Amino acid sequence: xxxxxxxxxxxxxxxxPQGPAVQRAFFGGWTVAVFAFLYLPIALLVVYSxxxxxxxxxxxxxxxxxxGLLFGNEVLLRAFQNSLIVATATxxxxxxxxxxxxxxLYRYRxxxxxxxxxxxxxxxxxxxxxxxxxxxxxxxxxxxxxxxTTLIIAHTTFCFPFVLVxxxxxxxxxxxxxxxxxxxxGATPLKAFWLVIIPYLxxxxxxxxxxxxxxxxxxxxxxxxxxxxxxxxxxxxxxxMVRVGLNPQLNALSTLFIAATAVLxxxxxxxxxxxxx
Numbered sequence: 001x002x003x004x005x006x007x008x009x010x011x012x013x014x015x016x017p018q019g020p021a022v023q024r025a026f027f028g029g030w031t032v033a034v035f036a037f038l039y040l041p042i043a044l045l046v047v048y049s050x051x052x053x054x055x056x057x058x059x060x061x062x063x064x065x066x067x068g069l070l071f072g073n074e075v076l077l078r079a080f081q082n083s084l085i086v087a088t089a090t091x092x093x094x095x096x097x098x099x100x101x102x103x104x105l106y107r108y109r110x111x112x113x114x115x116x117x118x119x120x121x122x123x124x125x126x127x128x129x130x131x132x133x134x135x136x137x138x139x140x141x142x143x144x145x146x147x148x149t150t151l152i153i154a155h156t157t158f159c160f161p162f163v164l165v166x167x168x169x170x171x172x173x174x175x176x177x178x179x180x181x182x183x184x185x186g187a188t189p190l191k192a193f194w195l196v197i198i199p200y201l202x203x204x205x206x207x208x209x210x211x212x213x214x215x216x217x218x219x220x221x222x223x224x225x226x227x228x229x230x231x232x233x234x235x236x237x238x239x240x241m242v243r244v245g246l247n248p249q250l251n252a253l254s255t256l257f258i259a260a261t262a263v264l265x266x267x268x269x270x271x272x273x274x275x276x277x
Contacts, residue, residue: 133225
């Protein structure tokens with residue numbers, strides 16, 4: 001009985017243990033080590049959010065008091081409200097702008113179309129420090145006071161391309177006859193777009209909306225330059241608290257966000273799978 005083929009081509013495995021079984025064990029151990037490196041700190045954070053010790057240097061017993069103190073912390077609750085307002089408005093604008101731009105770039109042909117499509121993707125790769133400084137200079141030059149408006153504009157600038165990319169990818173597989181059939185049945189171009197194209201694009205739109213909301217809610221660098229005194233978001237407040245010292249309330253806050261993120265990811269996967277079946 002011959003051995004199973006090696007997982008690595010000959011001549012490129014001099015640094016690996018020899019033998020298929022040993023190589024499988026090696027790759028399996030490496031995978032476990034990578035996942036442990038990524039998720040073990042998160043697991044410790046969740047565990048210490050229930051630790052009765054304020055220093056988190058040792059386990060002093062189980063408690064949920066940090067969650068009670070968190071929900072009574074007016075500063076963090078106000079910052080959370082600000083982040084929620086900005087992220088929700090950013091998501092709505094990003095979905096409208098990104099979906100409309102993707103459809104226009106797909107549906108119509110006009111001069112400098114490729115150049116415009118390239119310029120749209122620049123905010124996705126531009127360093128956040130440069131974007132924050134440039135937007136700050138723009139707002140100051142236009143005399144726009146820093147606050148919710150500037151935050152929403154700044155966050156929408158780098159969030160809507162993520163919606164556009166997803167919608168464009170979805171449009172590559174669309175059947176052009178769908179819109180034509182709707183118009184042959186008496187629908188106007190706008191009605192055909194709303195009743196036929198939008199339902200087809202809905203999985204990509206939802207995915208882009210979730211990405212935009214997450215990016216906006218977690219954004220820190222651009223927010224530093226474009227937020228005002230009354231529009232401080234949660235990342236800014238959390239960073240300010242961390243600079244002073246470790247606070248178990250932040251562990252509780254992070255645990256709640258981890259749980260909410262897991263729920264959103266699972267819901268997104270279920271929704272997308274139902275739409276594609």
